[in-house]
Amino acid sequence: MAREKERTGMGMNATELADDAVFSLAAADPDRTLCARFLPAPCRPAAWCVLAFHNEVVRALAPGRSGAVAGPMAGYIRLQWWRDVLEGTRGPEHELAPRLLALVEQRRVARQTLLRLVASAEAELAHRDEPDPSIAQWRAMLRDGAGAVQRAMGEILGVQDNNILLRLEACGMAYGAGALLRHGAVLGRAGRFLFPGPVEDLRREGQRLLAELAGPGLARSWRAAALPAVLARRDLARGGEHAGHPRGVGDRLAVMLAGMGLTRPF
Template structure:
């Protein structure tokens, strides 16, 4: 296994599994994207352990990445050159990755606004999937918006999988609680139009398979590892398109 893929798998096994069905030529860029998103999420860790210094530290780390993407700072992080190369080569759009940073910054600000949470989900988990679509060469804005909804649905399902633990995490969770989170995830799935996207782009929508399964189960799956059935469902959809 490619070292970069193994690192991505350890950081985010679900998205890395889905990425294995992408064309070979774009996989390294997507593995870098997965690791980049993981870096942004890890930048929030101090904010969840300290009332004052934590949020400031998180903002500083996220601003560092913003300045790298804006070309205001040398890319002196091991992931930064690959991400900048992908942006310069048109694999990912700079604006999409900047919105990933916006989404993580939203988590640093205590909030109970549902619209802010929905925007965070679309720009965060949704933005990751939009970037995957960009790597595939998808230009159609409606299709990219569907991918954002797909990613947001996956993110909502992932929150449900870990709901009890997340209650103590300090993360910006759905203001309407577990039931509201489940409903929001189903709405994101409907917005993704997962049964009507073009077959040639189906590999970009693979996280919707996990979203459907996670949202159907709810928080009773908390603490349990990802099952073989979930992985097999992704593999079936990846190989056969459904």
């Protein structure tokens, strides 16, 4: 227990992490961390915090390693802990928690958006062993997971139009669909919930979601929140030859070129 508190930061007296420490926690998600670099500088620490939190939530989906609590129950306990923190029924005894709560209190990110990330992971734990999961269940998890991450980026940028935020959710979902095409085999071996259908149906789902993002009304200053669409388009257009491989320079360069085109107005 003492080692666990030291590792997670539970029981720490410090109420905040330095921005570089939060970035280190966020960097376990290299794609979205790269995209978030092109947000306006004042928004980046909040983005690192959301991505670090998402990584913490996803860790709850790994098989339980505790000798006392194993399997999905370990994940449920971890997720319930975060739900209690966000809802204010438990103290913020985690290094990220005070910063997350500050974002909520400052109305920079909606509490419900963060709770949706928890709900998505809870739903995956509930549905992963079902004999015949539905595409509707998969869509709901993706919207509350990858979709909510990009909604949070929009909220950090100050987007208040719910139609725009829904389009950003579609961007996040498209990125998630592309990531499944790329990493599905690895995720499957880890016991993660995969798309309940053939690969080509998954590809069509991702392309439909990209179409939801397209259209007028996405102000230039908000487009940085949609940069994962660059990677989604590339992943959804590929065959299986890139599956399981790290991203190449071409993918990163595509994001950088798109992002650099957005930074001048900031």
